[in-house]
Amino acid sequence: MTVTVSRTRGRTGSRAAGGRLTGTGAMIRLALRRDRIKLPLWVLAITALIPRFYGAATTVVAPTPEARLEATLMIQGSFMKVLAGPVFGDPAGTSQQYFLLAYWVEFLLAAALMTILLVTRHTRAEEQTGRAELVRAAAVGRHAQLTAALVLALIGNAALALCSAAAAIAVGFPIGGALLFGASLAAAGLVFGALTAVTAQVTEHSRGAAGLAGVALAVAWILRGAGALQSPEGGPLFWLSPLGWSQQTRVLADERWWPLGLPVLAAGLLVAAAYALAERRDLGASLVAPRPGRASAAPWVRSPFALALRLQQAAIGWWAAAFLAVGLILGAMTGGMLTTDLPIFSAGADLGRAWIGLMVFTGSLYTAVFAVLSVLRLRTEEVRGRSGPVLAGPTGRVTWFGASLLVTVLAVVVLLAVYGAGLGVGAAVSTGDPAYVGEVTRACLIRAPEVLVLLAVPAALLGLAPRLLGLAWAALAYCGFVTVLGTYAGLPDWVPNTSALSHLPWTPLGTFTPVATVVLTALAAILTALGLYGLRRRDLATG
Structure with missing residues (x-):
């Protein structure tokens, strides 16, 4: 009797064939389906706040050119620069410029927070609940879930950039300035999404991963504020903050796109670090081992x-x-x-x-x-x-x-x-x-x-x-x-x-x-x- 053995690549062999990214497409589709409500709500909520805050700035806080000038000079010459940041362009600028001065940072923080929670939800939270283990039992590579989370973050921030640009155009921004404003929000979100991909490898719980990324966001905010006090256009500390990089695009002033290369570079390095760290740990584990608790509770x-x-x-x-x-x-x-x-x-x-x-x-x-x-x-x-x-x-x-x-x-x-x-x-x-x-x-x-x-x-x-x-x-x-x-x-x-x-x-x-x-x-x-x-x-x- 002669027996012929053939090597057929069926579903069981696809994991070896595709390696660590096997099943990434399916994971992206799953992530999009799971976030079909949350992510659009985040994007729409942030977008809807643009005309709302613009209306508050132009009808409540500074409804006249004189009031805008007074408010801008007050910010420029006081500790309020910590919140607003440097004043780019003419202090007696348009209502759109005053809107950016007063509220730009809030939108950068919202984009970063949206992405931190999104990446945490699709990485460490999945491992913590045990769902990642069930998924990985199928033909899914080691990095498929992380890649899907990062792709979803890219999609979410791209949607935020387009929607926020449209909202900015609706309140009187020129098209170029509106697109740069939207891109600045997406850039901040992507940096902190990539950072969250790293913290998700470090800690065992989703709360810890999001918390570490939140601390980094707070540090970035503090550095940006301290840098605003150093110089009228942002001192050295301002350039150490991803939030500062977005503001250095100087929307509606001497607009420039090149500072957005810094968050793109930083995001790329952080993503590479996240993949490297993911190789060094087991599923469900963390790089920082949790401390064992006491055998019995204290009184x-x-x-x-x-x-x-x-x-x-x-x-x-x-x-x-x-x-x-x-x-x-x-x-x-x-x-x-x-x-x-x-x-x-x-x-x-x-x-x-x-x-x-x-x-x-x-x-x-x-x-x-x-x-x-x-x-x-x-x-x-x-x-x-x-x-x-x-x-x-x-x-x-x-x-x-x-x-x-x-x-x-x-x-x-x-x-x-x-x-x-x-x-x-x-x-x-x-x-x-x-x-x-x-x-x-x-x-x-x-x-x-x-x-x-x-x-x-x-x-x-x-x-x-x-x-x-x-x-x-x-x-x-x-x-x-x-x-x-x-x-x-x-x-x-x-x-x-x-x-x-x-x-x-x-x-x-x-x-x-x-x-x-x-x-x-x-x-x-x-x-x-x-x-x-x-x-x-x-x-x-x-x-």
């Missing part, structure tokens, strides 16, 4: 409250440090506000305290973001099965949920106090008035009830309808929008009153309103009770 961790505090202490610490730094920076701008006469402030107002009142309100928005994220973390613990072992013991659902919410409530108070102290110290140093410290800290703490309402919204959704938790972000965005811009957007007078952020006064600072405080606190308690009731009655996710 102070043996309660639901202590466990909840232990799980959130790192996040609370990082947020507190960021709040202190932001508070000091914003407070230091108070001195420059004393000499301005912008239409955003009422005639005859105490401009220093008017500015601080606006910043106190901004701090409550920041704190509400932390509160929503804290509640969303509980859903993550449930879905990934980490709450199951806790609830399998003597700890009940209400105790587990209540302890976590109590830690979040206390953290909200701490963050408001830290932010208020930083804001007050910055204001006191810039104006020479030490009364700001206690006054501003008290004003921040008085706003706690409105933050608690925005905390209670996701708490209620988690218990009653956990699949609708995303509505918590919609509620926060709605409250912020109608409170700040509702009147200028032509909305009826009653609409701002539907916001939880509209019932505590901004000025004078530290004004306590008992009725509004009691009503908001009661509303927060009712929503939280509904969440606890719903959690007791529904099934838990099993992971």
Whole structure:
């Protein structure tokens, strides 16, 4: 008998044939399908803010050429350059130039944040949940998922560049300047997407990967601000920041495309580093091995409250440090506000305290973001099965949920106090008035009830309808929008009153309103009770 053996390349042999990039096309299609809602929402939300912020800049802050000139000179000659950056071109420029001066950095940060979360979601998060292991059991190469995530980041940022350019044209940008503006946003996003591809190889958890990339983004923001103080057109430190590279394109001034070569080069080097690091680790592992925990818990961790505090202490610490730094920076701008006469402030107002009142309100928005994220973390613990072992013991659902919410409530108070102290110290140093410290800290703490309402919204959704938790972000965005811009957007007078952020006064600072405080606190308690009731009655996710 003669036996002939032929080597047929079927599906089982395709992995060896294609190597580390086998299945990349399928992974790209899967990533596009999974992000068919989130990514377009990010792009459309950022794009929609361009005409909205342009309208605020030209109708609220600086509606006349004289007001634009005054606002530009104030930024140019004060600590506000840390936020805005250098002033390129004529200080008495067009409304489009003032829009870039006031808000360009915010859009760069939004593009970077969008890409950080996108790459984390399709790399380290997939490994953490075990889905990557199931995918890699098929004919999928080692680098297919990473490549798909990077291609998706490229597609998302290209879409953002085109959409933002179109929005810029709609508000009066010339075509060349609009395209350069869109490209600057995409360049910043791609750099931090590539950086996230590296941090995803370093840490074991998606939160750590996104956190390291977020720290790098904060450092880039600080370097850009410090560089803006060094020179009218950006000093050496400005050139060390990827955000600074995008601003050095000088849109609507002496426009230049060549600075965008720096983020392209940096992104290429970071991607190469990500691939090299991915070769050195196993699937699900990380380059930095996690520290083994103790065999038995310390006595102070043996309660639901202590466990909840232990799980959130790192996040609370990082947020507190960021709040202190932001508070000091914003407070230091108070001195420059004393000499301005912008239409955003009422005639005859105490401009220093008017500015601080606006910043106190901004701090409550920041704190509400932390509160929503804290509640969303509980859903993550449930879905990934980490709450199951806790609830399998003597700890009940209400105790587990209540302890976590109590830690979040206390953290909200701490963050408001830290932010208020930083804001007050910055204001006191810039104006020479030490009364700001206690006054501003008290004003921040008085706003706690409105933050608690925005905390209670996701708490209620988690218990009653956990699949609708995303509505918590919609509620926060709605409250912020109608409170700040509702009147200028032509909305009826009653609409701002539907916001939880509209019932505590901004000025004078530290004004306590008992009725509004009691009503908001009661509303927060009712929503939280509904969440606890719903959690007791529904099934838990099993992971």
